[in-house]
Amino acid sequence: xxxxxxxxxxxxxxxxxxxxxxxxxxxxxxxxxxxxxxxxxxxxxxxxxxxxxxxxxxxxxxxxxxxxxxxxxxxxxxxxxxxxxxxxxxxxxxxxxxxxxxxxxxxxxxxxxxxxxxxxxxxxxxxxxxxxxxxxxxxxxxxxxxxxxxxxxxxxxxxx
Numbered sequence: 001x002x003x004x005x006x007x008x009x010x011x012x013x014x015x016x017x018x019x020x021x022x023x024x025x026x027x028x029x030x031x032x033x034x035x036x037x038x039x040x041x042x043x044x045x046x047x048x049x050x051x052x053x054x055x056x057x058x059x060x061x062x063x064x065x066x067x068x069x070x071x072x073x074x075x076x077x078x079x080x081x082x083x084x085x086x087x088x089x090x091x092x093x094x095x096x097x098x099x100x101x102x103x104x105x106x107x108x109x110x111x112x113x114x115x116x117x118x119x120x121x122x123x124x125x126x127x128x129x130x131x132x133x134x135x136x137x138x139x140x141x142x143x144x145x146x147x148x149x150x151x152x153x154x155x156x157x158x159x160x
Contacts, residue, residue: 034068095138101131 042049
């Protein structure tokens with residue numbers, strides 16, 4: 001039985017359990033993301049898709065899955081900090097969400113698309129406000145990420 005004095009032993013077990021958990025999440029996550037990407041892309045492009053089909057019948061679908069898994073494998077061996085990659089992927093998702101939210105507002109306010117299920121004006125304006133705030137945050141992130149000293153020195157060098 002572990003006691004409070006066995007900190008080295010506990011941390012060793014904790015590290016092992018954490019590592020196994022991360023490994024398990026990766027083993028579950030990569031195929032799920034690859035499969036969902038395959039479904040989304042093939043459905044959007046009108047290609048044959050589905051895990052119930054044979055590989056010869058849905059080549060593009062299985063090709064998307066194979067390329068996705070291969071890219072994940074290659075990404076694993078690149079010298080990229082995974083936490084930094086997670087942060088920047090979340091930033092990219094936030095930036096992509098802005099035009100998508102505006103497109104969504106345009107679609108859901110059309111009676112031809114929604115019929116009698118058009119959302120309330122309050123909900124529409126809240127969505128627009130969220131998109132505007134996200135757009136401002138996206139611009140601020142880009143401005144903050146630019147190395148302004150480098151830009152200024154390049155501009156100064158150019159005008160000499």
